[in-house]
Amino acid sequence: MTPEVEARLNEEAQRLGVTFPPMGRTPRRWWRMWKVPTGPVLDLPSDSGKAVRQRIVAAARSAIIFSLPFHILGTVCSALVPWAMGRALDTVIATGLSRAFAVDAGLFVLIVVLMAVGDATGHIGQSAVYNAAALTPRRALGHRTASRARALSRSHSTGDIVAVVSTDTRATGQYGELIAEGLSAIASVSLIAYLMLSQSVTMGLLVLFGVPLSLMILAAVSRPLEKRQEKARDEEASLTTVCADAVQGLRILRGIGGEKSYAAAYHRQSEAVRAASVHVAGPIALLTTIRVAVPLILSVLIVGVGATLVYRGQLSSGQLLSYYGYAIYLRYPMWIAKQFFEGWARVRVATRRIAQLCAVPPDIANTARPHSDEGEASTTDIAWEDAQLRIDHNDLNLKPRLITGLVTPKPALGQAIARAYGYVDETADFHIDSVAASDLSYDTVRSHIVLSEASPQVFSGTLRDDLLAAQATIPTAQGVTENIRRLILDSASNTEDTVIIPAPHPRDGELLRALSWAHADDVLSSLPGGLDGYLNEKGRNLSGGQRQRVVLARAYATNAPILILVDPTSALDSHTEARIGADLQSARGGRTTLVVTQSPHLLRHCDEIVVLDTHGVEIARGTYDDIADSIERIAGKKEGGTQ
Structure with a gap:
């Protein structure tokens, strides 16, 4: 236990009026077994x-x-x-x-x-x-x-x-x-x-x-x-x-x-x-x-x-x-x-x-399935920032360095296309420029293409670690004394909050900007400790809208060359949607982004919008002002189908 951690635990104990019991000596080193x-x-x-x-x-x-x-x-x-x-x-x-x-x-x-x-x-x-x-x-x-x-x-x-x-x-x-x-x-x-x-x-x-x-x-x-x-x-x-x-x-x-x-x-x-x-x-x-x-x-x-x-x-x-x-x-x-x-x-x-x-196999094995004997296709030939994505079965193209809005008459269709681009299962049949996704390993594709789906998945831990996701620092193992003292403090507090130990990260500035673009600043203020604040399992100490905005901020924080967002504002009110839409270009301008949505507050800020029919065939492509009628017609079909 570092002196900083010990001082913070003692400070919390004093605040709660807790006295730590005397601890016996523990080995400095434990045998491996x-x-x-x-x-x-x-x-x-x-x-x-x-x-x-x-x-x-x-x-x-x-x-x-x-x-x-x-x-x-x-x-x-x-x-x-x-x-x-x-x-x-x-x-x-x-x-x-x-x-x-x-x-x-x-x-x-x-x-x-x-x-x-x-x-x-x-x-x-x-x-x-x-x-x-x-x-x-x-x-x-x-x-x-x-x-x-x-x-x-x-x-x-x-x-x-x-x-x-x-x-x-x-x-x-x-x-x-x-x-x-x-x-x-x-x-x-x-x-x-x-x-x-x-x-x-x-x-x-x-x-x-x-x-x-x-x-x-x-x-x-x-x-x-x-x-x-x-x-x-x-x-x-x-x-x-x-x-x-x-x-x-x-x-x-x-x-x-x-x-x-x-x-x-x-x-x-x-x-x-x-x-x-x-x-x-x-x-x-x-x-x-x-x-x-x-x-x-x-x-x-x-x-x-x-x-x-x-x-x-x-x-x-x-x-x-x-x-x-x-x-x-x-x-x-x-x-x-x-x-x-x-x-x-x-x-x-x-x-x-x-x-x-x-015995249950993964949806996608983390191995390439090359069409030749040369092994996995070389990723050095792919300029991911300038790569064009194309779904083979309907010839749907996603242009590079543009924020593209995708409008579909059925949510399931938009989700299926997003998951195809996100390489979620073996049926994905798309190309990155001239390279088939099936010629690349799962990890290779997903390290460059990030998919953020409609259901917000928030993990227990600090807000910082949740935003960093796979880039979060693996915490060092806590010693026996620290573990016991934390348990005593957790029991004395009668809440699900844990002792906050500040742990600054070099990317904190980027995380704060991502939270700002996602208009999740209220999450920072609602959690004691800000980025060091603790999120409960599945983010139960946040509202549904807060969870969705945290997930959007996490997607922004990846800085992925290609980002796919599925209904990122479905749980938000129109005022918050409009503010997030206004910052969409600041967050992702100049980088390949696909936003599957029917929200006009987001579509107005997309560089290009693609409208599909019920069969997944492209029927219109252009800016929001150019194809507003097609968007309203498809949106009307969706509303009519759900009534």
């Missing part, structure tokens, strides 16, 4: 859940190998505690408080210390395993969903995507944790069986037959659990979708009085989730019963058989104590077995869902 995953994103397979599990385990391999020896040390020492106690008891009975007893007592203490070291370090290792097995695939899925947002929105509901990224990756993390624990439990049970067999074959056979039989029963019970968990997970995803839809349309719901309808839908889906959860509870309860009952039954058998052997003189008192301790200890491996089978059912469902999500 305990850090949040960074670097190249994990490439998750899409062919099967099994392949996903294998890839995740491979990603967590280093952490598992690190934690496994410590887990084994802790569990083996735990299993040896009853042996050491029984040995010490036999020694003190035979020799009293002798040197031999002191040696056995020292051995007992050593085993307990090693057990503590193994357990503590093993749990630290578990954190590393969870990071690798949960956060790594979660990060990979985040990147994948961001690059396939349009395609995924057609194949998966919002709730399903959220469930995959959050719930399912949590299941993979828990599964990864159980690998080391399961192997260490096997090692400890094997040791107990050996110790018991070496002293009494009868007692050893009880463990050798009892534990595997219990595992077989647990495996049989876990089979129906998988289907029930899959059903419960689907219902939870549907409930998340209901909630997400309500949050997105909260203003509309309140405006039309739809709260009761939403409450009814939420109630119905909540009941479905509850019913599915109750259905899952049966097998889980049976697994828990077996996990608790088996060690108790073994304890009764071991104590009963052991007492008989002691009575016959075939077993010492210390050995009986050890056997009883072994039986009690078996609760731990049985608990691990129960967790493993329950987690196994859950992770099979989770990885299948992850594979299904990963």
